[in-house]
Amino acid sequence: MEASPCPLEVEFSNQIAALLAPPSSKSIQEYYDGLLHETKSHFIRVEFNENGKGVFSNRDFKEEHLVLKDQMLVAAQHSSNKVDCFVCSRCFCYIGSVEVQIGRKLYLESLGLTTMDCDHQSEDQSFLQENDDETGSSAHKNNSFSMDVLQLLMDGNLFLPYSKQFTLPTIVACPGGCEEEHYCSKLCADIDWDTVHSLLCTGKTSDSFRQAALVKFTEHANRTNDIFILAAKVISFTILRYRRLKRSYLEGSKQPILNEAEGQSNLCILSEAWKPVAMGFKRRWWDCIALPDDIDSCQEASFRMQIRDLAFTSLQLLKEAIFDVECAPCILQESTAW
Ligand SMILES: [Zn+2]
Ligand SMILES: [Zn+2]
Structure with missing residues (x-):
């Protein structure tokens, strides 16, 4: 496979690998236990193995009985x-x-x-x-x-x-x-x-540079593939969650974070912010998108590279608008699929 066109992917290769690594069983268990506790879903359990995850009810239920009302992480209207x-x-x-x-x-x-x-x-x-x-x-x-x-x-x-x-x-x-x-x-x-929306809004609270960059990003997504709109929401969701977690971490921490430990600590917070997406992440978009009927299987590799380059173009446009250096590894997951 050709090298990635994105310089950030080279610079942050270790951090990106850490974010894309499948979460451990312990981490999955803790995440879903926390989610069920938070949403008071006491009659539901999540079980998982190497083939996937399943949601089970712990008690009998009747037709039309609400068992689970799940939260959308992000969604977009086509x-x-x-x-x-x-x-x-x-x-x-x-x-x-x-x-x-x-x-x-x-x-x-x-x-x-x-x-x-x-x-x-x-x-x-x-x-x-x-x-x-x-x-x-x-x-x-x-x-x-x-x-x-x-x-x-x-x-x-x-x-x-x-x-x-x-x-x-x-x-x-x-x-x-x-x-x-x-x-x-x-x-x-x-x-x-x-x-999600505060980073992607083109209203009066956003400066004119960001507004113009977001308009260009959205036009490109509408012209090519509106999965980029959804990907931008995932990134915005992660950046905003990162900032909230970092704020509460700094407020709760009695010790100042030493410079050399800051990078590591930021990555820990970013992993935590990314966790809801990591729980569903399977593969990158260009690696799993279905091959269109008119593309021969011998052209598969070059087709996937074209799709990756399209995602890279979209990423450049989005970066103009919402780049945050502390969240750089996560912006590269723009084209996640789950
Ligand atoms: Zn509503
Ligand atoms: Zn708005």
């Missing part, structure tokens, strides 16, 4: 879905109102934005587009709604029959003031801000 559904950026429930959902979708379609435009490769989406064309129902082509009506729907000044029976949470804006993220509640907005 760009092709954003025209159709207006959802909370953290918990992904519908927000606004039925009128806002319908008005916004028709409005965006009237601007020429369709799910097809947002997704360059998906066969499913081209199927949708073809169907639209056949039936002549594409709002883009035959938009018979006036802008005034759509505006009334989006502003909440026009009501559709029975929509009050399907109320949705009021829209909460991003605390950083960007237009990309919206929430179902202040709670979701605050948690997303603290755990």
Whole structure:
């Protein structure tokens, strides 16, 4: 395999190897015991062996009984879905109102934005587009709604029959003031801000250099593969968790950290911050991505290198925006897959 194009990967090779090494059985056990304790999931146990992990209930349960409500670490709405559904950026429930959902979708379609435009490769989406064309129902082509009506729907000044029976949470804006993220509640907005979004926000709280760098990163991801958006969230999640852990470590520590021990101590904190991802990490994205049908198996090695180089380009763009030298080894895990 060719050498990595990334100089950081050479500089931090030992630290990266430590972060990507499979966690020990003891560490896995401790992590899940802690998680179950934290979430008060007393009737659940996690068992694991070399083949994988399994979640078991310790007691009988009936149909529709909630056994476990798991937390998402990070998630992203597919760009092709954003025209159709207006959802909370953290918990992904519908927000606004039925009128806002319908008005916004028709409005965006009237601007020429369709799910097809947002997704360059998906066969499913081209199927949708073809169907639209056949039936002549594409709002883009035959938009018979006036802008005034759509505006009334989006502003909440026009009501559709029975929509009050399907109320949705009021829209909460991003605390950083960007237009990309919206929430179902202040709670979701605050948690997303603290755990992921504050480093990726392009709103007024972010300086103009970072805003421009993030816009370039997002445009590249939308043009190539939006897994990079999810990867950026993983990195942001890890950096923010690292900073919180380090703050509490320094506050709790009576001894000042000596210079020579600082690097080691930072790596320990970074490993702890990375742990939730490490528990699910299997292989790097370019090593496990499925080979497309039109790529012959003899071209597999060069295909995987192309994918790795694409990830490297994305990483360069992201680094411009959110690089943190203490978390450098983790930013190289941008393309993790689990
Ligand atoms: Zn929410
Ligand atoms: Zn924001």
